Amino acid sequence: MIKINENYKKLQASYLFVEISKRVSEFQKKNPDKEIIRMGIGDVTLPLPAVCTSAMHKAVDDLANAKTFKGYGPEQGYDFLREPIAENDFKSLGVSADEIFVSDGAKCDTANIQELFSQDTVIALPDPVYPVYSDTNVMAGRSGNFINGRYENFIYLDSTEKNNFIPDLPSKKPDLIYLCFPNNPTGATAAKDQLKKWVDYAKENKALILFDAAYEAFIRDASLPKSIFEIAGAKEVAVEFRSFSKTAGFTGVRCGFIAISKECKVWDKEGNSHSLHALWNRRHSTKFNGASYPIQKGAAAIYTPEGKKEVKDMIDYYLTNAKVIRESMEKLGYKCTGGDNSPYVWVKTGKPSWDFFDFLLDKTGVVCTPGAGFGACGEGYVRFSAFNSKEKTEAAMAKVAEFVK
Amino acid sequence: MIKINENYKKLQASYLFVEISKRVSEFQKKNPDKEIIRMGIGDVTLPLPAVCTSAMHKAVDDLANAKTFKGYGPEQGYDFLREPIAENDFKSLGVSADEIFVSDGAKCDTANIQELFSQDTVIALPDPVYPVYSDTNVMAGRSGNFINGRYENFIYLDSTEKNNFIPDLPSKKPDLIYLCFPNNPTGATAAKDQLKKWVDYAKENKALILFDAAYEAFIRDASLPKSIFEIAGAKEVAVEFRSFSKTAGFTGVRCGFIAISKECKVWDKEGNSHSLHALWNRRHSTKFNGASYPIQKGAAAIYTPEGKKEVKDMIDYYLTNAKVIRESMEKLGYKCTGGDNSPYVWVKTGKPSWDFFDFLLDKTGVVCTPGAGFGACGEGYVRFSAFNSKEKTEAAMAKVAEFVK
Numbered sequence: 018m019i020k021i022n023e024n025y026k027k028l029q030a031s032y033l034f035v036e037i038s039k040r041v042s043e044f045q046k047k048n049p050d051k052e053i054i055r056m057g058i059g060d061v062t063l064p065l066p067a068v069c070t071s072a073m074h075k076a077v078d079d080l081a082n083a084k085t086f087k088g089y090g091p092e093q094g095y096d097f098l099r100e101p102i103a104e105n106d107f108k109s110l111g112v113s114a115d116e117i118f119v120s121d122g123a124k125c126d127t128a129n130i131q132e133l134f135s136q137d138t139v140i141a142l143p144d145p146v147y148p149v150y151s152d153t154n155v156m157a158g159r160s161g162n163f164i165n166g167r168y169e170n171f172i173y174l175d176s177t178e179k180n181n182f183i184p185d186l187p188s189k190k191p192d193l194i195y196l197c198f199p200n201n202p203t204g205a206t207a208a209k210d211q212l213k214k215w216v217d218y219a220k221e222n223k224a225l226i227l228f229d230a231a232y233e234a235f236i237r238d239a240s241l242p243k244s245i246f247e248i249a250g251a252k253e254v255a256v257e258f259r260s261f262s263k264t265a266g267f268t269g270v271r272c273g274f275i276a277i278s279k280e281c282k283v284w285d286k287e288g289n290s291h292s293l294h295a296l297w298n299r300r301h302s303t304k305f306n307g308a309s310y311p312i313q314k315g316a317a318a319i320y321t322p323e324g325k326k327e328v329k330d331m332i333d334y335y336l337t338n339a340k341v342i343r344e345s346m347e348k349l350g351y352k353c354t355g356g357d358n359s360p361y362v363w364v365k366t367g368k369p370s371w372d373f374f375d376f377l378l379d380k381t382g383v384v385c386t387p388g389a390g391f392g393a394c395g396e397g398y399v400r401f402s403a404f405n406s407k408e409k410t411e412a413a414m415a416k417v418a419e420f421v422k
Numbered sequence: 423m424i425k426i427n428e429n430y431k432k433l434q435a436s437y438l439f440v441e442i443s444k445r446v447s448e449f450q451k452k453n454p455d456k457e458i459i460r461m462g463i464g465d466v467t468l469p470l471p472a473v474c475t476s477a478m479h480k481a482v483d484d485l486a487n488a489k490t491f492k493g494y495g496p497e498q499g500y501d502f503l504r505e506p507i508a509e510n511d512f513k514s515l516g517v518s519a520d521e522i523f524v525s526d527g528a529k530c531d532t533a534n535i536q537e538l539f540s541q542d543t544v545i546a547l548p549d550p551v552y553p554v555y556s557d558t559n560v561m562a563g564r565s566g567n568f569i570n571g572r573y574e575n576f577i578y579l580d581s582t583e584k585n586n587f588i589p590d591l592p593s594k595k596p597d598l599i600y601l602c603f604p605n606n607p608t609g610a611t612a613a614k615d616q617l618k619k620w621v622d623y624a625k626e627n628k629a630l631i632l633f634d635a636a637y638e639a640f641i642r643d644a645s646l647p648k649s650i651f652e653i654a655g656a657k658e659v660a661v662e663f664r665s666f667s668k669t670a671g672f673t674g675v676r677c678g679f680i681a682i683s684k685e686c687k688v689w690d691k692e693g694n695s696h697s698l699h700a701l702w703n704r705r706h707s708t709k710f711n712g713a714s715y716p717i718q719k720g721a722a723a724i725y726t727p728e729g730k731k732e733v734k735d736m737i738d739y740y741l742t743n744a745k746v747i748r749e750s751m752e753k754l755g756y757k758c759t760g761g762d763n764s765p766y767v768w769v770k771t772g773k774p775s776w777d778f779f780d781f782l783l784d785k786t787g788v789v790c791t792p793g794a795g796f797g798a799c800g801e802g803y804v805r806f807s808a809f810n811s812k813e814k815t816e817a818a819m820a821k822v823a824e825f826v827k
Contacts, residue, residue, distance in 0.1 A: 018628040019597045019688045020540040021696055025704065060493035070486040073716070074479060080675065081475040088465035088673040121526050121676075121714070128709035132561065135425040152708045156537065192424045223423040269492040269715040270485065271526075283424045291426055299430065303557045304533035309526070309714050310674040311478070 024158045027168075031148060033390030037374075044378050054413040056342070056401045057386035059201070061266045063334065065315070066327035069265060072318035076311035090307040093298070094119025094274065098313045101320035102274060106259065110246040112276050116294065118301055119308050119316075123231050123260035123273040127195075128153045129304070130227060130256065130275070133296045134193060134283070141172040141191030143184055145202050145391030145398075147229070150195040166393050175394050176203055178365065182354050183211050186218050194219065196245075197229035199236060202391045202400040203363040204339075204355010206241050212248050219254035225283060225293070226255035231273075234264040234332050235339075236358045244276075252278035256293065263360065265319050265328050272308055272316045335360050338410040339403035345414035346401070349421055360403040363388070373399055380420040383413045429563045432573075436553060438795030442779075449783050459818040461747070461806045462791035464606070466671045468739065470720070471732035474670060477723035481716035495712040498703070499524025499679065503718045506725035507679060511664065515651040517681050521699065523706055524713050524721075528636050528665035528678040532600075533558045534709070535632060535661065535680070538701045539598060539688070546577040546596030548589055550607050550796030550803075552634070555600040571798050580799050581608055583770065587759050588616050591623050599624065601650075602634035604641060607796045607805040608768040609744075609760010611646050617653050624659035630688060630698070631660035636678075639669040639737050640744075641763045649681075657683035661698065668765065670724050670733050677713055677721045740765050743815040744808035750819035751806070754826055765808040768793070778804055785825040788818045 037057060045053060064070075079085040093099070099114040106112075120126050128149050131138070140159055142150045151171070154160055161170035172191045174184030182205035196215060198207040219226050228245040236243050245251045257276045261267035277297055282290040318324045336357075343356035346364050356362035366373035370387035377383050377399075386402070388395030403410065442462060450458060469475075484490040498504070504519040511517075525531050533554050536543070545564055547555045556576070559565055566575035577596045579589030587610035601620060603612040624631050633650040641648050650656045662681045666672035682702055687695040723729045741762075748761035751769050761767035771778035775792035782788050782804075791807070793800030808815065 019630040020543065021688050021690050021701060022538055022540055023690060025538070025701055026690065028704065062488065062491065062493070064488050064491045065485045067486065070482050073482045073485075077475050077478045077482065077716075080470045080478075080671075081472065083467065083469050086467065086469045086671075086674075088467070088671075090674050122711050124711040125709060133427055133430070135427055138425065149708065156705070156708070225424040266485075266491075266493075268494045269712070271711065271714045283426050285426050285428060285431065296426060296430060299433065300561070303554065303561070304530060306527050306529040306676065307674070309676045309717055311482075311716065312714055 022156065024156050024160070027160055027163060028152060028155050029163055033386070037384065037386065040375065040378065041384055044382070048382070051382045053382045053384060054405065054409050054416070055384045056405060056410070056413050057384045058402055058404060060268050061263065061404050062406060063266055063331055065266050065270070066319065066324060066331065068318040068321055068324040068327055069315040073311045073315040076314035080310065087310045090310055090313070092302040092305055092307050094308060095310070095313050098317045101317055105320050107244065107246060107276065110244060111252065112246055112278060116276055116278055118275045118277065118297060119313060120273050120275065120305065121271040121308050122262065123229065123258045124149055126258050126273060126275050127227065127229060129300065130297070131157055131193070133293070133300060138192045139170070139172065139190065140193050140195070141174055141187055142195040143176050143197065143200070144173040144393055145176060145388060145395035147197060147201050173392075176200070176205065177394055178352070181205065182363070183207055186214065190222055190224070192224055194224055194226045195229070196226055197231070199232040199355070199359035201232065202361055202386070202388065202395065204359035204361035205363070206236065206238070206358045208240070209242050209248060212242055212245055216245070216248045216251045216254060220250055223284065224254065227258070228255050229258045231258060231260040232263055232359055233259065234328065235336060235360055237336065238358050241358060246276070252280045253282065256281065261316050261319065264332070265316070266331065267316070270312055270315065272312050334407065335403045338405065338407060341410055341414055342401045342403060345418060349418060356403070362401040362403070364399050364401060366397055366399055368397070370396055370399055377417070377421070381413070381416040383417055427561065429561050429565070432565055432568060433557060433560050434568055438792070442789065442791065445780065445783065446789055449787070453787070456787045458787045458789060459810065459814050459821070460789045461810060461815070461818050462789045463809060464807055465673050466668065466809050467811060468671055468736050470671050470675070471724065471729060471736065473723040473726055473729040473732055474720040478716045478720040481719035485715065492715045495715055495718070497707040497710055497712050499713060500715075500718050503722045506722055510725050512649065512651060512681060515649060516657065517651055517683060521681055521683055523680045523682065523702060524718060525678050525680065525710065526676040526713050527667065528634065528663045529554055531663050531678060531680050532632065532634060534705065535702070536562055536598070538698070538705060540691075543597045544575070544577065544595065545598050545600070546579055546592055547600040548581050548602065548605070549578040549798055550581060550793060550800035551600075552602060552606050578797070581605070581610065582799055583757070586610065587768070588612055591619065595627055595629070597629055599629055599631045600634070601631055602636070604637040604760070604764035606637065607766055607791070607793065607800065609764035609766035610768070611641065611643070611763045613645070614647050614653060617647055617650055621650070621653045621656045621659060625655055628689065629659065631656075632663070633660050634663045636663060636665040637668055637764055638664065639733065640741060640765055642741065643763050646763060651681070651683075657685045658687065661686065666721050666724065669737070670721070671736065672721070675717055675720065677717050739812065740808045743810065743812060746815050746819055747806045747808060750823060754823060761808070767806040767808070769804050769806060771802055771804055773802070775801055775804055782822070782826070786818070786821040788822055
């Protein structure tokens with residue numbers, strides 16, 4: 018008899034975006050004339066950089082011609098993309114092209130990597146959290162039961178006002194640690210000494226850090242690390258996830274990558290060390306067949322001089338929106354995190370997240386994301402995103418200033 | 423301490439294509455003037471249909487413009503693709519658009535679906551086999567040890583001359599059954615009554631069939647089923663995998679789909695039934711972020727009248743090659759399977775696979791794939807593929823006719 022993976026029964030239904038859209042459509046029904054401005058979404062709105070679309074056009078032409086046609090590519094990605102990634106993103110950090118694994122996006126990569134580890138791996142993850150880290154470990158049977166709003170076997174790394182949204186080292190020892198900076202949803206960024214604490218901790222405890230740097234392109238403060246590999250010794254104890262989704266608007270196009278140093282070791286139960294790079298390579302080549310050729314060509318174009326300029330302009334645009342949000346909310350007396358080196362502004366609401374969500378929607382038609390949807394520590398916060406247009410962002414903030422307070 | 427998934431240690435290194443390329447390059451070194459013709463590859467060579475590339479160009483233009491830009495799409499795929507799939511591939515079979523899950527290819531889908539089932543699921547898989555079915559279940563801990571060339575916990579469905587390469591029902595009871603028709607590597611096709619035996623067996627034993635129909639486009643015999651859903655009751659006990667890779671040359675572009683009926687049930691350990699559709703939807707939306715927008719647009723174009731014609735012409739071309747291979751080999755006295763409703767010809771060599779491989783390479787410069795690389799039952803066979811050009815296929819067969827026998 019075919020029986021299910023019982024762990025799926027432990028998954029909590031994610032009502033966050035369903036509930037938001039239900040409340041928004043109820044509001045719209047009651048107020049058909051009021052404009053709704055969505056400041057909650059994590060999706061981008063600006064078109065792809067022109068260098069990317071023209072590279073993609075050229076790649077599609079390659080596929081139209083027998084002489085230039087490309088069939089199966091290397092599962093790890095084409096050198097024409099892996100080489101500029103290594104050269105530009107990890108220059109001087111000692112990560113080489115063959116340590117880059119190209120994929121169809123960081124969601125898949127952050128979801129899949131847990132498969133490489135033993136069933137009894139102890140997981141530490143931030144709260145509030147990107148739900149993929151949590152749900153994929155629930156599916157794999159590492160969570161235990163969901164009791165009083167939390168899974169009993171996970172170590173939650175509370176990210177709160179008290180620690181400036183940079184979690185403290187845990188009292189219980191994890192094997193696998195998820196970190197994300199600039200953070201989704203809080204927008205917090207970690208300084209080098211803060212990351213160093215985690216790298217040292219991982220080394221001391223033979224733990225592994227999964228570092229999600231999907232938002233690194235938003236870092237403009239030169240003192241902040243864009244890669245965990247800027248921390249000495251990190252290559253031995255950390256893996257880095259990157260994405261072109263927020264960097265270059267690839268959310269619907271799908272491309273990302275993992276950087277895994279050949280120095281990174283993990284252990285079997287006899288205590289023998291294994292190369293994480295080799296393990297991931299086995300997984301990646303067994304279960305994945307390479308990212309789409311024209312999409313990889315589009316991604317490679319980001320690393321040309323024109324591509325870099327277009328990406329910078331795009332990120333500047335969103336960062337300007339983020340600044341508008343943060344300054345407007347602060348002017349109204351709300352404490353904010355993020356928004357300077359991040360597309361997200363995390364606003365302390367002074368009331369339960371959903372109450373503030375309803376209050377804001379009702380008064381202004383502006384939609385934010387209730388922080389409680391990202392975990393227990395998100396209660397009392399909402400997330401604003403900078404990915405709407407400049408005009409809508411300014412209009413939203415003007416309405417908020419008019420009606421709130 | 424971070425510990426590995428110990429099951430990875432049970433994986434056998436796949437030397438097949440590595441060994442082939444080693445022997446080919448040795449041969450080339452010794453015989454620098456001899457032409458090598460690769461008849462072993464499973465990758466396509468014809469360019470994409472023009473309808474696909476023009477749809478992809480248009481989609482890339484959509485991404486270049488803020489008004490038509492697409493960010494995150496539905497994880498399950500866009501309706502513009504799911505609807506024509508349901509309408510064209512499953513017309514009258516009662517599979518609806520919301521039972522189609524679009525992905526980046528059948529390799530990922532056939533690799534990932536085993537996650538939905540319990541750890542102690544008993545697996546039945548064909549021998550010879552597409553290695554993804556086997557390796558992903560080894561990784562998940564369902565194989566037991568590798569002893570005398572086989573994993574001790576798998577039920578091997580021998581596909582041999584005796585059963586015309588259509589495996590018999592097993593004596594031990596499996597929970598999960600992998601079937602692939604037209605078959606890779608044997609090229610064998612299953613008739614309706616042969617599939618009906620399996621569907622009835624699955625019903626009787628509450629087993630689930632994973633039906634890989636990646637090569638269905640090559641079926642031209644109207645009496646042969648193109649979908650397992652042509653068998654009454656299959657929707658309750660089978661899932662179907664499809665791919666645009668071999669249908670329309672998408673190997674480097676990446677798009678495929680699964681069809682899972684809402685009638686398909688699986689069980690938990692208390693014996694309660696669950697919807698497999700709902701379980702897969704949860705997995706797909708947690709670990710995958712949708713197939714690339716321009717690629718989905720390219721795939722949808724296949725279902726237009728011009729698209730259907732272009733795909734038919736492309737498949738005709740490969741089928742003509744397959745016929746040339748089969749007839750040439752049969753004329754030389756070799757027994758063959760496949761090649762009429764399949765791109766693969768499975769040739770009985772009368773000697774060990776690798777000996778025949780070496781013999782053929784040495785005499786003619788023609789490269790085939792040794793059947794032993796696909797499993798124990800592949801010993802004594804080689805696979806020829808029809809995916810080279812007409813000219814090279816004919817040249818290869820002329821050389822074989824000249825030197826062999």
